[in-house]
Amino acid sequence: MEEKTNTVSLENQEYVINMGPQHPSTHGVLRLVCSLKGEIVQNVQPHIGYIHRGIEKMCESLTYQQIIHLTDRMDYLSAHINNEAVCLTVEKALEADVPERVKYIRTILSELTRIQSHQLFWATFGMDLGGLTCFFYGLRDREMVLDIFEETCGGRMIVSYNTPGGLMNDIHPNFQKRVKDFIKYFRGVIHEYDDLLTGNVIFRERSMGIGVVTKEQAVAWGMTGPTGRASGFSCDIRKHYPYSAYDKVTFNEVLHTEGDVYHRYMVRMEEMRESMNIIEQLIDNIPEGPYTVKMKPVIKLPEGEYFQSVETARGELGVYIVSDGNKNPFRVKFRSPNFVNLAPLNMMSKGYKIADLVAIGGSLDLIIPDIDR
Amino acid sequence: MENTQLTAAIAALVPDAEVKHGRQFVEVTVKSEKILAVMETLKETKDTSFDLLVSLTGMDWGTDLGVVYHLRSTVFNHMIVVKIMIPDRENPSADSLCQVYPGAEFHEREVYDLLGIRFNGHPDLRRLFLDSSWGYPLRKDYKDDVNIVSK
Numbered sequence: 001m002e003e004k005t006n007t008v009s010l011e012n013q014e015y016v017i018n019m020g021p022q023h024p025s026t027h028g029v030l031r032l033v034c035s036l037k038g039e040i041v042q043n044v045q046p047h048i049g050y051i052h053r054g055i056e057k058m059c060e061s062l063t064y065q066q067i068i069h070l071t072d073r074m075d076y077l078s079a080h081i082n083n084e085a086v087c088l089t090v091e092k093a094l095e096a097d098v099p100e101r102v103k104y105i106r107t108i109l110s111e112l113t114r115i116q117s118h119q120l121f122w123a124t125f126g127m128d129l130g131g132l133t134c135f136f137y138g139l140r141d142r143e144m145v146l147d148i149f150e151e152t153c154g155g156r157m158i159v160s161y162n163t164p165g166g167l168m169n170d171i172h173p174n175f176q177k178r179v180k181d182f183i184k185y186f187r188g189v190i191h192e193y194d195d196l197l198t199g200n201v202i203f204r205e206r207s208m209g210i211g212v213v214t215k216e217q218a219v220a221w222g223m224t225g226p227t228g229r230a231s232g233f234s235c236d237i238r239k240h241y242p243y244s245a246y247d248k249v250t251f252n253e254v255l256h257t258e259g260d261v262y263h264r265y266m267v268r269m270e271e272m273r274e275s276m277n278i279i280e281q282l283i284d285n286i287p288e289g290p291y292t293v294k295m296k297p298v299i300k301l302p303e304g305e306y307f308q309s310v311e312t313a314r315g316e317l318g319v320y321i322v323s324d325g326n327k328n329p330f331r332v333k334f335r336s337p338n339f340v341n342l343a344p345l346n347m348m349s350k351g352y353k354i355a356d357l358v359a360i361g362g363s364l365d366l367i368i369p370d371i372d373r
Numbered sequence: 374m375e376n377t378q379l380t381a382a383i384a385a386l387v388p389d390a391e392v393k394h395g396r397q398f399v400e401v402t403v404k405s406e407k408i409l410a411v412m413e414t415l416k417e418t419k420d421t422s423f424d425l426l427v428s429l430t431g432m433d434w435g436t437d438l439g440v441v442y443h444l445r446s447t448v449f450n451h452m453i454v455v456k457i458m459i460p461d462r463e464n465p466s467a468d469s470l471c472q473v474y475p476g477a478e479f480h481e482r483e484v485y486d487l488l489g490i491r492f493n494g495h496p497d498l499r500r501l502f503l504d505s506s507w508g509y510p511l512r513k514d515y516k517d518d519v520n521i522v523s524k
Contacts, residue, residue, distance in 0.1 A: 048501065048502065049501060049502030049503060052502040052503065054510060056487075056511065057510055057511060092397075219424055219425055219447055220424075220474060220475050220476060221475055221476040222425055222426055222427065222474070222476035223476075233447070234447070235447070240450050241450075304395070304396050305395060305396070305397075305400075305454075306396070306397070307397060307398070307428075307443060307454075309427070316427070318427055318428050318443065320428060320430055320441070320443070322432070331430075331432060331433075331511075333428065333430040335427060335428035335443075339479060339483075340476060340479070340480075342479070343475075343476055343478055343479040344475070344476070347475075372502060
């Protein structure tokens, strides 16, 4: 009997597969339409908008205090920093002087936010590449930061702790002690992160030399945050345009020049240590004073245009508010870091294997609600 | 460069632009058909070298549509705002910046999606978030009786 063999080769013909919108490695509802030739990626087209809520349109019918609660829902891992961005813009427009105490507390909370965001990145990135243990270790430590948030802000992820002019409430009496305990604990266990993943041979093989972005490309595409800094693009807003208490602390901007997946990961690992340094410089020196300045219940910004950038865990978040003098803004635009970092995905992953696409996507640390807004 | 120096430098580079001091940045308003040439000049000139497109915002000013560009120089760390006005509401269009700043690709698709401004020379101008059954929600005259509750 003649044996039937399948002789169709997929190596030389191009075909299209669909990744997402419910694929575990896309971290949300992102759909990637990939053209492949064999295993090699030819073209990637991101399809977004599955959770587009029209936040910019909604802002036009809300007051400035209400907008803050919407910014939590953009990049939910940098919720506190997003709140701060809107508050800084409003304060800049009103030329309001914020008490020193507020600046210190905001900076400490921003850096705690950055640490827990990078912890979750480490946890999920390890999982994307097949190291499931990372997920448990990462979430174990992140839980401690979320408990600090819960005690002081009342919320764990969606904090909404900033208001124009200050903070919702004063910090909890336990705050300083718990933060110091956490730093002491985390300095003791962060080597486990390196032991588990950074030195792992399989991980290094899968991440080194993959998804390389040069500095010129990073600038041209506007890639900021750890993604840009891994390519040697010095783009840290905290360094170049200091806000809150960042001009009172010394810290290093983490820069690498290789621009591959591994170094995007390394930037985040080193940033966690830098964040701990920043917190340690501030936590014992929080000045006494009021936790907010008195603001009118209805805030009307003077007519004009205002722009403020902050450094979230993923890059530069720009808030652009156009006011016509009413209690609602005329137009609000959020320049979200994830949206800009997603655009060059096609350029970055061309010529690599489909499995590398998962590593590249993971190394961008995309948060989909921030892309869709 | 400081804002006063920037004003002088830009007035020399782009003679027919309207340059004014905003609250934070120098604001340059140029004719919409010249935007591509102006951006190339601002990027290539050594003294200004605005090589980073920070943000690209589509605007509906009520009567005119417009686009607002926030540029930054990674060499000098100075910032500038460039604006264009598009009076034609029926068929608005402007030149795409994709060949100067590749990162403009997604920004322009977003503006096309939400405000309906077409960008000439864009490599892949499709709607980004919404499907074609929607209008252009960020326009001020957008009406949606079902999904938007108006007081």
